Amino acid sequence: MSDQALPLATAPVPEFAARAVRTGGSPVRDILALTARPEVISFAGGLPAPELFDVEGISAAFREVLAQAPRQALQYSTSEGDPALRAAVAARTTARGLPTDADDLLVTTGSQQGLTLLAAALLEPGDVVLVEDPCYLAALQIFSLAGARVVPVPTDDEGLDPVALDELAARERPKLLYVIPTFQNPTGRTLGAERRAAVAEVAARRGLWIAEDDPYGELRFEGEPQRWVASFPGAEDRTVLLGSFSKVLAPGLRLGTLRAPAALRRACVIGKQAADLHTSTIDQAAAARYLAASDLDAHLARVTDAYRERRNALVDGLAGALPEGSRWNRPAGGMFVWATLPAGWDASALLPEVVRHDVAYVPGAPFFAGRPDPAAVRLSFVTHPPQEIATGLRRLGAALAAARRAG
Known part of the structure; x- marks a missing residue:
């Protein structure tokens, strides 16, 4: 019998479960990774404002x-x-x-x-x-x-x-x-x-x-x-x-x-x-x-006062940032504004140009279980103070204008 070991016969490992294969990652998490640079003003993630933590x-x-x-x-x-x-x-x-x-x-x-x-x-x-x-x-x-x-x-x-x-x-x-x-x-x-x-x-x-x-x-x-x-x-x-x-x-x-x-x-x-x-x-x-x-209600009052101001800064500034014909809501609370760009605009396709201008949003299409709306956008207003929101909206307006000229 030879002292040399015979090659080990191996079979392929079993496949992943079908549900794991069909379930994609979170586009929001992917965008957050792309926009982690400190100079980016991000309307993408629903991240509570850390300076408001007690x-x-x-x-x-x-x-x-x-x-x-x-x-x-x-x-x-x-x-x-x-x-x-x-x-x-x-x-x-x-x-x-x-x-x-x-x-x-x-x-x-x-x-x-x-x-x-x-x-x-x-x-x-x-x-x-x-x-x-x-x-x-x-x-x-x-x-x-x-x-x-x-x-x-x-x-x-x-x-x-x-x-x-x-x-x-x-x-x-x-x-x-x-x-x-x-x-x-x-x-x-x-x-x-x-x-x-x-x-x-x-x-x-x-x-x-x-x-x-x-x-x-x-x-x-x-x-x-x-x-x-x-x-x-x-x-x-x-x-x-x-x-x-x-x-x-x-x-x-x-x-x-x-x-x-x-x-x-x-x-x-x-x-x-x-x-x-x-x-x-x-x-x-x-x-x-x-x-x-502690007084959680008092803490919440401070948080909601700050978020109200940030909601107002975002919503009141969208007219100058989004193209004519866009629509958006004014939520009475929470963390998000839902906007829709004019027909024919594709928020996912526009995102790389937007990120190049050091600003970000989340395209709305991945949130749909049915037929997606490519013109939909989710914007979070809680992470940045009003002055940074204003800067971010100027960048967003410039990015969308550049994309319109290029298109």
Whole structure:
């Protein structure tokens, strides 16, 4: 027998799952990577203004937790989440008009994990999910990875069309409807009370779950708060309410909550045990301490005052930056303005020229689950102060003018 080893016969490694192959990356994340240069004024990412973070209050909360209960804060925790944090969130939710107990809530690693857990608990491959068109990009990724068939529901300037929702629910027999009713991402639109009631009625009559995502609801600049869809007749036993600390406190904490009926919540808890066991113990404890020791509402008032000024700077300056015939809205809160360039303009094709002028936006086309609108643009106003927004709009106007001349 020869001492020389024989070549090892190998077979190809198995292929990726089809759902992983068909699910693309986030265009927003790709654009953020392209515009990371400090000289770029970016309207692309929905990044909360870092100078508005309550660094002192959050730092104090971490220090107190580590001083008073370090062994507990650095230990494993329950999958359901810190009891004090759940109690604090339940009290805020109840005060906003939706009676909630601590045991109704699951703490998640950001509200996006809540949607992922919900998809895992509810969706089999091929199940139909209805979404607003356009829709939050990460939700489309989550449903694609779950193997769901995503069906878009038409929208107008007032948000989701309940008549179209009813027709699609009757035809497609969906299991789930996903909505951001307040200051929606990407459009900034808010559903009125009549449409919210209609959504609840359709869900009850047609037999589907509702995932109500509310990351922006407390960032209101004007007008009266809207009731959650979960509070309307017919929706109470079939709505999952997703909350987030990312926009009201700090996104780096990666803290969210999921409020759901008991059986579904338990299924999500099991999913969380399989995903990451529990959300960061120390981050939860610090958030609970912050809510107990600091005035979150006062902090939110400072944030919304600043964001209102930035919203005004962006919206009031768009007429001088976008070509004649463009349209845009004026959201009453949140983080985003939705604009549409004139017919024939392609926001994706224009983006390289825009970035060369050290400014950026997100083309609207990737947000559509149905036929995309190439002229749509999402603009975030929260990251930069008004004077930088004005500079960015001048750059944007120059870039679009240069593209028009070149075309």
